[in-house]
Amino acid sequence: MKNMAPLIEIKDLHASVDGKEIIKGLSLTINAGEVHALMGPNGAGKSTLSAVVAGREGYEVTGGQVLLNGKDIADMEADERAVAGIFLAFQYPVEIPGVGTTTFLKAAINARRRARGEGEIEPMEFLKLLRAKQKELDIPDEMIKRPVNMGYSGGEKKRAETLQMSMLEPAFCILDETDSGLDIDALKVVSDGVNAMRSPDRGFLVITHYQRLLNYIVPDYVHVFAGGRIVKSGGKELALELEEKGYAEFTEQAA
């Protein structure tokens, strides 16, 4: 066995928003090649956790650590974390008027390339990459011609998030309720996109409220998140158990 640091290691993390503690001592280790599912009731703090890891301002870490490849990311800004390999597929992707989708995608790709000391991507290479991913995720040109996420339906937004993720090739992907608002066909398309990205050097944290998504993106581990921390961990069968029993047992336990 190689003696390497895990891809992501969250150690006894405490985080607050507006002075209110939301994450209360969460620990989680994700190795490259693994898919972890994080399930929990609404309002548990799942999106808060994803925002804290992605480096959103206004989310204060009051204790603990997040390590990426063994390195504490506390002092890294959101864009530095992204360049280092963290990607967050937003639960609510943001519409940005006036900013063209291709301009945005190029800026994101070039930011990474610059960090690696590479030149800007060639227009032809970019187009080829974009076309291939569009096809994979069933995204028409018409969507790409619009400003970032503008006027996309819920399902289109999630497909677009997956497209970005797949173009940027991050090492660690957080999917925050990527299944919400998707019909069954869109769910399959998005899941296929994610599954195509699974690889021995990439890890995933799939946040979801429902078990349904996990039929398509089959996780290696499932964690139940309640009261600001992980209250139970298991294999993929834990998701089925949750589907049957609901979260009541855990919310009571956490309260």
Place this chain on the structure above:
Amino acid sequence: MAETNAITPAALSDTLPGAGSALPGGQIAWVRHAREEGAKLWQAHGAPTVKVEQWKYTNLREMLKVPFRPARPAHEIGLETIPAGDALTLDAHVLVFVNGHFSAEMSDLDTLPKGVAVSTLATLLETEPHAVEPFIGRLADAADLPFAALNQGALEDGFVVRVKTGTALEKPLHIVQVSAAEDEPTAHQPRNVVVLENGAVATVLESWIGTTSDTPSLRNAVTEIHVAQDAVLTHQILQNLPERAYNVAATAVKVEAKGVYDSFVLQVGGKLSRHDLRVELAGRHAECRLNGAYGASGTQHMDTTSFIDHAVPECTSNEIYKGVLAGKAKGVFQGKILVRREAQQTDGNQLHKALLLERGAEVDTKPELEIYADDVTCSHGATTGELDPVALFYLRSRGIDPETARMLLIEGFLDDVVERIPGEANREAFKEVIHRWQRRQVDTIDPALG
């Protein structure tokens, strides 16, 4: 001009020509009269203070302290090249004016098509005064625009563009106007005329630029524009003056039946810049589109004051201005739409949006609808906002650095008004200036911001 200024009477009077100056057309009665009238109005009322309604948000105190003298002719200054990179860059017939006077060496007039005449006012006042008489002081009312009165008092030179009936000018005419600073603070007061006769079609670009200097300069320009029946004028202005320049400019336009005046104004330069834009829709189905953007930082002050006069029925006006303000900059947008009693079926829309990038930046907006007709569609709106922190996080979460993310959001904010610029090349030329302006901000901005 109801109010009289008693504190600084006749400030800037030194910029008026002295008695006995040998100015062009001095022997012609109407020219003499126009000068006397302008000087008299200026002397009587002085520079406007903030007590004058139209000047409420633009305080000229600092500017009026500067002892401006009339600028010398360009050949005496010895400017040989246009300051690089400041003007719009696109394929056009280029004419260069330095401190209001034509520079033949820097201009390119050879290829002007038939039906288009470009002259200087100074020449016409000597050779063909009757050709310009109907166009001087008719639209830029000296009694209503104090600086137009001062300008008229110093009536001397400027550009005169005439496009004959039915002529379509294919390539734009680009009039680059350079404020050349001298060792002493100087002022120049160009007086310009654009006339499109019936059915004429033309694009006139203006770049207001200048030489960089520690000495302040003042540009007080008046441009009177006649768009006759069925004529279409596309008029695009870039105000990209240097840091120490003051600019007071009035563009006054009259549009006859079925004529179109389509303008875009981008202001990014100068210390203080005021642009008065007045359009009279004087014939049925006349139309004006007034769009613009401005970007200000540091302690820059940028004022756009527009007045659209719907004088007859069935005319259309659409106006969108957007401003981006950083540092301690101040923006002013005053937009008045007048719909006269007889102007039924008027369609008038106006919108101003400002983006404040820093706490110290501010904007004053005054939309004003004055409607006397009863069958009209009019709207106006004004919003002031900041950069959306969620959008900023979204971009940064994709690896985009904060400066680039800000630039993307700012260009995104300006995008819809920039997209209204007719002509791909023209649009690109303005986008390029906006991009350069943004880069300048990034290069000088406090890295802790963002």
